[in-house]
Amino acid sequence: MPINDDLLAAPLEELAARARSVRDRAYGRRVTYSPKVFIPLTMLCRDRCGYCTFAKAPARLESPYLAPEEVLAIARAGRAAGCHEALFTLGERPEERYPMARDWLAAHGHASTVDYLAAMCRLVTEETGLLPHANAGALLPEELAVLRPVAASQGMMLESLAEGLAAHRGAPDKEPARRLATLEAAGEQAIPFTTGILVGIGDDRAHRLAALRAIAASHARHGHVQEVIVQNFLPKPGTAMAKVDPCPPEELRWAIAAARLVLPPEIHVQAPPNLSDDLAPLLEAGIDDWGGVSPVTADHVNPERAWPALEVLRAATEAAGHTLAPRLTVYPEFALDPQRWLDPDLRFGVLDASDAEGLARDGAWCSGGEAPPPALLETAPVPSPLATLGGAAQAGSAVAEVLTGVALGQELGIDEIVTLFGARGPEVRLVAETADDLRQRAVGDTVTFVRNRNINYTNVCTFKCRFCAFSKGPLSLNLRGAPYLLELDEITRRVAEAEAEGATEVCLQGGIHPDFDGDYYLHVLGAVRAASETIHIHGFTALEVTEGARRSGVPLADYLARLKEAGLKTLPGTAAEILDDEVRAVICPDKIDTDEWLEAHRVAHAVGLRSNVTIMFGSVEQPVSWARHLVRTRALQRETGGFTEFVPLPFVHMATPLYLQHRARRGPTFREALLMHAVGRIAYAGDIENIQVSWVKMGAEGARQVLRAGANDLGGTLMDENISRAAGAQHGQRMGVEELEAVVAPLGRPLAQRSTLYVLAGAPSHA
Numbered sequence: 001m002p003i004n005d006d007l008l009a010a011p012l013e014e015l016a017a018r019a020r021s022v023r024d025r026a027y028g029r030r031v032t033y034s035p036k037v038f039i040p041l042t043m044l045c046r047d048r049c050g051y052c053t054f055a056k057a058p059a060r061l062e063s064p065y066l067a068p069e070e071v072l073a074i075a076r077a078g079r080a081a082g083c084h085e086a087l088f089t090l091g092e093r094p095e096e097r098y099p100m101a102r103d104w105l106a107a108h109g110h111a112s113t114v115d116y117l118a119a120m121c122r123l124v125t126e127e128t129g130l131l132p133h134a135n136a137g138a139l140l141p142e143e144l145a146v147l148r149p150v151a152a153s154q155g156m157m158l159e160s161l162a163e164g165l166a167a168h169r170g171a172p173d174k175e176p177a178r179r180l181a182t183l184e185a186a187g188e189q190a191i192p193f194t195t196g197i198l199v200g201i202g203d204d205r206a207h208r209l210a211a212l213r214a215i216a217a218s219h220a221r222h223g224h225v226q227e228v229i230v231q232n233f234l235p236k237p238g239t240a241m242a243k244v245d246p247c248p249p250e251e252l253r254w255a256i257a258a259a260r261l262v263l264p265p266e267i268h269v270q271a272p273p274n275l276s277d278d279l280a281p282l283l284e285a286g287i288d289d290w291g292g293v294s295p296v297t298a299d300h301v302n303p304e305r306a307w308p309a310l311e312v313l314r315a316a317t318e319a320a321g322h323t324l325a326p327r328l329t330v331y332p333e334f335a336l337d338p339q340r341w342l343d344p345d346l347r348f349g350v351l352d353a354s355d356a357e358g359l360a361r362d363g364a365w366c367s368g369g370e371a372p373p374p375a376l377l378e379t380a381p382v383p384s385p386l387a388t389l390g391g392a393a394q395a396g397s398a399v400a401e402v403l404t405g406v407a408l409g410q411e412l413g414i415d416e417i418v419t420l421f422g423a424r425g426p427e428v429r430l431v432a433e434t435a436d437d438l439r440q441r442a443v444g445d446t447v448t449f450v451r452n453r454n455i456n457y458t459n460v461c462t463f464k465c466r467f468c469a470f471s472k473g474p475l476s477l478n479l480r481g482a483p484y485l486l487e488l489d490e491i492t493r494r495v496a497e498a499e500a501e502g503a504t505e506v507c508l509q510g511g512i513h514p515d516f517d518g519d520y521y522l523h524v525l526g527a528v529r530a531a532s533e534t535i536h537i538h539g540f541t542a543l544e545v546t547e548g549a550r551r552s553g554v555p556l557a558d559y560l561a562r563l564k565e566a567g568l569k570t571l572p573g574t575a576a577e578i579l580d581d582e583v584r585a586v587i588c589p590d591k592i593d594t595d596e597w598l599e600a601h602r603v604a605h606a607v608g609l610r611s612n613v614t615i616m617f618g619s620v621e622q623p624v625s626w627a628r629h630l631v632r633t634r635a636l637q638r639e640t641g642g643f644t645e646f647v648p649l650p651f652v653h654m655a656t657p658l659y660l661q662h663r664a665r666r667g668p669t670f671r672e673a674l675l676m677h678a679v680g681r682i683a684y685a686g687d688i689e690n691i692q693v694s695w696v697k698m699g700a701e702g703a704r705q706v707l708r709a710g711a712n713d714l715g716g717t718l719m720d721e722n723i724s725r726a727a728g729a730q731h732g733q734r735m736g737v738e739e740l741e742a743v744v745a746p747l748g749r750p751l752a753q754r755s756t757l758y759v760l761a762g763a764p765s766h767a
């Protein structure tokens with residue numbers, strides 16, 4: 001192929017520079033790895049490759065196959081260590097060579113090694129939730145098909161297309177035509193596939209180019225190759241090739257660069273980090289993935305070369321100006337298109353382990369849960385972002401470029417916001433520091449809270465929001481408490497009780513009861529005012545007022561004016577969920593759409609009511625929808641100036657229909673939740689001054705970190721918080737001032753009570 005002729009002649013440094021440029025355009029500075037365990041299901045193999053120490057003679061093995069309990073023990077250890085992938089490595093078709101393998105399979109009820117592998121993949125998924133990757137060699141189409149429903153991805157090294165290599169003498173499965181046929185059959189079956197080349201086993205650069213071109217061609221037909229491993233040969237004692245020279249580092253770098261240039265950008269290029277002493281040259285040659293790294297098991301194929309500890313890998317990656325991100329065995333391009341690439345039985349497992357970008361969740365924390373958050377920010381005081389932006393570690397990173405623009409006063413658009421949501425590692429700190437600095441300039445150091453009480457007057461609702469664990473349809477199964485509708489007297493009583501305890505605000509919201517007419521909300525306001533003439537009434541979502549106006553048969557502006565006249569002061573931003581109709585069609589299809597939510601708040605502001613912006617994130621959507629939400633609400637704020645604050649509400653998944661039906665992720669990761677507050681602070685700079693963190697959803701330690709990432713408000717003390725608890729949140733129903741003090745004290749910042757409109761207690765109020 002003449003197009004690649006120049007690769008053979010070009011100087012290595014020039015090739016590497018071109019490869020880096022392609023890599024950086026496709027993936028930025030992000031380098032991925034897969035936290036996994038390796039399960040050597042059988043070390044028997046019918047092939048004899050000249051470099052291999054993995055395959056063993058039967059006499060050297062106690063049993064031809066790992067027993068199910070041994071498989072599970074490895075998988076469970078991996079699960080406990082935070083792995084997502086179970087990589088099954090095994091020899092090829094041992095039953096065709098060794099009677100003991102045949103006998104073992106027969107005794108255990110399996111027709112073949114592939115059948116046993118399929119059973120173990122299924123067992124591991126069922127028992128541990130790890131996602132299997134099957135690396136079973138050159139398989140027939142029907143064998144690939146057996147594995148597709150139980151292995152999220154499969155793989156087979158092409159190794160080399162050179163015929164008659166001494167390394168492959170005695171290895172019938174290494175015949176190039178058989179390997180190519182497997183690659184092609186995997187594509188025909190839409191199997192996310194890993195392949196690669198082995199550099200230094202006797203072929204030359206032209207052979208490597210031919211192999212890479214063949215992979216690219218198969219991928220062009222099917223789109224199924226997710227990564228190509230470029231692996232360097234290392235001689236091992238006791239093998240036929242023990243005395244052959246190892247692959248020179250320059251040859252490995254050339255092959256990596258060539259792979260990056262021959263393959264289309266969407267195919268990831270990987271080099272194993274445990275087979276090279278120096279990692280930076282691999283990054284410089286164009287890789288964007290380190291492959292599987294196990295905190296638990298050895299590299300059974302290269303047992304003499306231990307995996308680098310994750311922190312070592314992270315340090316080396318960051319020192320080279322990259323960030324490190326965990327991924328699943330299926331890359332995001334495949335995880336985010338499950339209908340095409342994943343068997344139905346595997347889709348939820350992938351979704352459940354995913355973050356919003358389709359990469360792997362990076363910790364056990366989930367919104368409203370009990371697992372502690374990772375410490376993403378240092379506890380020491382941080383320097384200003386202008387001082388840190390020049391940090392060498394992030395030079396050239398897209399995140400740093402966006403933050404430089406922020407420092408110069410540039411406005412963030414959708415693309416820039418999405419870039420900031422992609423921040424990882426040290427970049428997260430940079431985003432947080434920028435947000436913290438903007439917070440300090442906008443509102444100072446005081447952390448505020450409001451004493452309030454939630455009154456959710458009914459949980460009966462005619463709408464069917466799929467993320468909502470709170471509502472009960474009139475006919476719904478009563479799984480967690482009965483449908484209820486508070487009497488107006490009870491509302492009055494609760495308001496009086498709240499005021500007696502010092503609350504300055506009641507927050508009113510509830511389901512859309514089929515019996516409500518527009519006057520119901522006026523009656524509720526009357527019930528509040530019967531108890532207190534002064535308590536601030538924060539109530540009624542955009543959905544409730546839109547429905548109230550509709551059921552009253554009056555224009556929304558008239559209806560809102562009547563509510564205001566009856567005492568309503570501010571609207572909560574809830575019912576916004578995500579202001580992106582593509583997402584709303586999935587999570588709340590019968591609710592008001594984006595334009596209706598924006599219009600309700602526009603009209604509310606016009607009649608003199610203020611409101612806030614919320615975002616409920618982390619269920620099904622990707623960061624671009626978060627960005628649209630921020631940009632749309634920012635535009636309205638510039639039009640009306642009516643929003644008081646931005647309140648991120650991480651999706652609490654546990655008891656929601658969307659999660660229980662296996663259609664949602666388990667909420668945002670902690671990194672995503674922290675970034676939502678930080679990026680909100682940056683995107684709304686100059687437009688919305690207050691960023692609230694929900695301690696109900698983030699927990700005390702999570703809230704403390706978020707207060708260092710742009711937030712300045714802890715929200716309400718919240719007697720009777722029902723909605724998050726209905727969804728499964730563990731954090732309490734009420735937080736006293738002492739507990740809020742405990743959140744804030746380590747930050748060295750003052751805590752102050754505020755009104756709903758952010759007038760500090762003791763300051764003159766015009767609310």
Ligand code: SF4
Pocket residue numbers: 461462463464465468469470471510511512543
């Ligand atoms: S979120 Fe509100 S509108 Fe939707 S089902 Fe729940 S209570 Fe009803």
